[in-house]
Amino acid sequence: MATGRTHRPATRSRGIPEATVARLPLYLRALTTLSERSVPTVSSEELAAAAGVNSAKLRKDFSYLGSYGTRGVGYDVEYLVYQISRELGLTQDxxxxxxxxxxxxxxxxxxxxxxxxxxxxxxxxxxxxxxxxxxxxxxxxxxxxxxxxxxxxxxxxxxxxxxxxxxxxxxxxxxxxxxxxxxxxxxxxxxxxxxxxxxxxxxxxIELQILAFHEQRKAGEELGEEAAPQAAAPAAPPAATRTTAEGGRKGPDGDVPAVMPA
Amino acid sequence: MATGRTHRPATRSRGIPEATVARLPLYLRALTTLSERSVPTVSSEELAAAAGVNSAKLRKDFSYLGSYGTRGVGYDVEYLVYQISRELGLTQDxxxxxxxxxxxxxxxxxxxxxxxxxxxxxxxxxxxxxxxxxxxxxxxxxxxxxxxxxxxxxxxxxxxxxxxxxxxxxxxxxxxxxxxxxxxxxxxxxxxxxxxxxxxxxxxxIELQILAFHEQRKAGEELGEEAAPQAAAPAAPPAATRTTAEGGRKGPDGDVPAVMPA
DNA sequence: CCCTGTGAAATTGTTCACAGCA
DNA sequence: TGCTGTGAACAATTTCACAGGG
Structure with missing residues (x-):
């Protein structure tokens, strides 16, 4: 990401997958809520539901941190809060x-x-x-x-x-x-x-634009795609005539549901 | 994501990868900037640099939309702005x-x-x-x-x-x-x-916590890891003694650079 | 018998490297 | 010749499914 900085060249450190790191705060929040309610333990299923992920993913994520659960029981809420906080570096200021x-x-x-x-x-x-x-x-x-x-x-x-x-x-x-x-x-x-x-x-x-993309898809699925398939392309394609792009591969409607508005 | 909603069950529609969709707004922004400067065409290399991604990824992303470039030349800025806008659904209100x-x-x-x-x-x-x-x-x-x-x-x-x-x-x-x-x-x-x-x-x-994680890693690499390896774990582990987790797999310092503070 | 921990399979995403067109 | 478009290799992530401890 960013511009420089590849990934984390040498020193792969402990190697907690980036995707897992990105979810730890989510788990932490859910756990904090449980902690406030004095819930002593949670199962991966319950915690996963509270964090909005599926339980297999959660267990896999936790497995990168260590074995902090108890089989047949679940995870100790307080203990897990501490472990995740420490892993994220939140025990310091x-x-x-x-x-x-x-x-x-x-x-x-x-x-x-x-x-x-x-x-x-x-x-x-x-x-x-x-x-x-x-x-x-x-x-x-x-x-x-x-x-x-x-x-x-x-x-x-x-x-x-x-x-x-x-x-x-x-x-x-x-x-x-x-x-x-x-x-x-x-x-x-x-x-x-x-x-x-x-x-x-x-x-x-950017977030809104991603939503718009999906929103557009939904609309296009119900009806047979409409909403101005192409009002008037501003500039024509690069050099030559549109021939290439139009027949070349996809173009404005390559393989959409295709129903033709009118 | 969210809670319900699996992925996009049937109707895989056209199948632009989610990761690509997430980058389209980025390309669009870079292109808009170029457009304002009246730059007529860009190469994948230049555009990629402006968007902060690598050029192979960008070309692959664009290939899902269709063949909108010209070999040996690059992409027509205006035309690409339009195509991406349309793909994202931004041509409508x-x-x-x-x-x-x-x-x-x-x-x-x-x-x-x-x-x-x-x-x-x-x-x-x-x-x-x-x-x-x-x-x-x-x-x-x-x-x-x-x-x-x-x-x-x-x-x-x-x-x-x-x-x-x-x-x-x-x-x-x-x-x-x-x-x-x-x-x-x-x-x-x-x-x-x-x-x-x-x-x-x-x-x-959440974003800050992810940064903190990496920040902590950096600090731990320079010195030999320090910053209170574990002040005092709040609650002890689940039931039994710490035995399991301590020797079981990783525990507080499973395979960190390990240098022992003092 | 319940629920964790985890190999292995499936899926998704990234990068390489080069064929081929303008 | 320069740069796109893309198969194929590679890497990361998710999901499955089940062994095994409590």
């Missing part, structure tokens, strides 16, 4: 800076899920001088001139970018230069970072 | 409702990426009567009592949930009952929906 305190940055600053799981908002940073000193979610906003100093002083290694797309790469570069090695990017841009820096992206518009 | 107008909901309402790509914010809905009528991002907030009416009148099929976790399932149920078939969920809960309804989740805290 992670100071985080949020850069770009617009609506989104403010929402993130006030998001309970941050504080609850070992993450501490060390600083809110914004380039607008008018924001400086203004408290957001109880934390005073600092000016971006001090970014490097703040990161160094607090030993911040995780940065959240909630700025406009235009400045995201510049902010990213400064964060990385100052020592940040993990970035959560909300700006709709591809960030390029040196090897060793992790970037995760959250992109609202 | 998608009215969207956002439920829960807190900081996050407001950020979403004002997010440019929504309006720009065929998505139209049809309504903002909140349960707080004090919010009703108040304009957010230029759109007046409506009360959740009218949710069903709004959805029916505007023919909304995509809903965004930005409410507190506690009410997310209830909101989801109402949306689905009213006819919404795609949901983008920002609340930290697993939503359960009937078959045929798609749910995508965006979870800030």
């Amino acid at each position: 992670w100071p985080v800076v949020i850069v770009g305190i617009g609506n989104l940055g403010a929402a993130l600053a006030g998001y309970g899920g941050f504080a609850s799981r070992g993450f501490r908002v060390a600083a809110l940073i914004d380039a607008d001088p008018a924001m400086t000193g203004k408290p957001v979610a109880g934390i005073p906003v600092q000016h971006s001139d001090d970014l490097e100093k703040i990161i160094a002083e607090d030993g911040v290694s995780i940065g959240v970018i909630a700025t406009p797309a235009g400045v995201a790469q510049a902010v990213c570069d400064r964060l990385v230069a100052a020592g940040v090695t993990s970035i959560l990017n909300f700006a709709p841009t591809v960030l390029s970072v040196p090897d060793g820096v992790d970037v995760r992206k959250v992109d609202l518009s | 998608w009215p969207v409702v956002i439920v829960g107008i807190g900081n996050l909901g407001a950020a979403l309402a004002g997010y440019g990426g929504f309006a720009s790509r065929g998505f139209r914010v049809a309504a903002l809905i909140d349960a707080d009567p004090a919010m009703t009528g108040k304009p957010v991002a230029g759109i007046p907030v409506q009360h959740s009592d009218d949710l069903e009416k709004i959805i029916a009148e505007d023919g909304v099929s995509i809903g965004v949930i930005a409410t507190p976790a506690g009410v997310a399932q209830a909101v989801c149920d109402r949306l689905v009952a009213a006819g919404v078939t795609s949901i983008l969920n920002f609340a930290p809960t697993v939503l359960s929906v009937p078959d045929g309804v798609d749910v995508r989740k965006v979870d800030l805290s």
Whole structure:
């Protein structure tokens, strides 16, 4: 992902599959809920249901962490909460800076899920001088001139970018230069970072587009596909006439359910 | 994903791999940028770099859509923008409702990426009567009592949930009952929906936890793993003594780099 | 006998490498 | 000659199904 950074070259460390890592927080949340309800143990079936996955997958995932269950019984909730937390590194404190305190940055600053799981908002940073000193979610906003100093002083290694797309790469570069090695990017841009820096992206518009794709499919299945099969293709194909693409393989409707609107 | 809904039972439709669908918006964004700069054509190499993927993957992805490139030349930017937009269903208008107008909901309402790509914010809905009528991002907030009416009148099929976790399932149920078939969920809960309804989740805290995992790994590689290998496990393991898990397989440090702190 | 842990099979996704067209 | 399109090799992930401990 990101741009640099292949996978995890040498040092495959322990080798917990990435897909499993991505689900651990899900399990942890479900377990936390059970813990609050003082449920002592869960079966893989129950926990899987609560986390929205299937039980075989859950058991396989847990098998990468070790044998933490009891056959015939299930998993001890408290113990598992601890093990997963430790595996995820949540038993330690992670100071985080949020850069770009617009609506989104403010929402993130006030998001309970941050504080609850070992993450501490060390600083809110914004380039607008008018924001400086203004408290957001109880934390005073600092000016971006001090970014490097703040990161160094607090030993911040995780940065959240909630700025406009235009400045995201510049902010990213400064964060990385100052020592940040993990970035959560909300700006709709591809960030390029040196090897060793992790970037995760959250992109609202992409998620919606994926939904639209499936939504369109649903509509096309019920009826016989309609919704403007092709109003008017903006530019014609590359060079030559449309011949190639039209007959070449798929084209606008290669093998859709095909019913022909009218 | 979600809770119900297996994969896409019968009607495999055209069969564009899910992983490819998830990348199409990425390509589209890169292409749009090129289009704005009036670049006429791109090679798979260039486009891949702009989208942050490798070129073989990009070509393979495009091959599922059809043969839209020209050998020896590359892809026509405008034409490809159109083809991908159509494939994603962005050539039609998608009215969207956002439920829960807190900081996050407001950020979403004002997010440019929504309006720009065929998505139209049809309504903002909140349960707080004090919010009703108040304009957010230029759109007046409506009360959740009218949710069903709004959805029916505007023919909304995509809903965004930005409410507190506690009410997310209830909101989801109402949306689905009213006819919404795609949901983008920002609340930290697993939503359960009937078959045929798609749910995508965006979870800030999960992303951070994944970053923390990798961050921890990095720290553990440089030094010889430290950071409190296990301060004090909260509850002991299930029943019996720790024997099983400790010697059984992995336990707290099964095969970590192992250097022993002190 | 219930429920975990896990090999092995099935599926999905990625990368390679090159044939072939413009 | 340059770059797409794609079979085939490879890798990751999911699912099955069942051995085996409590």
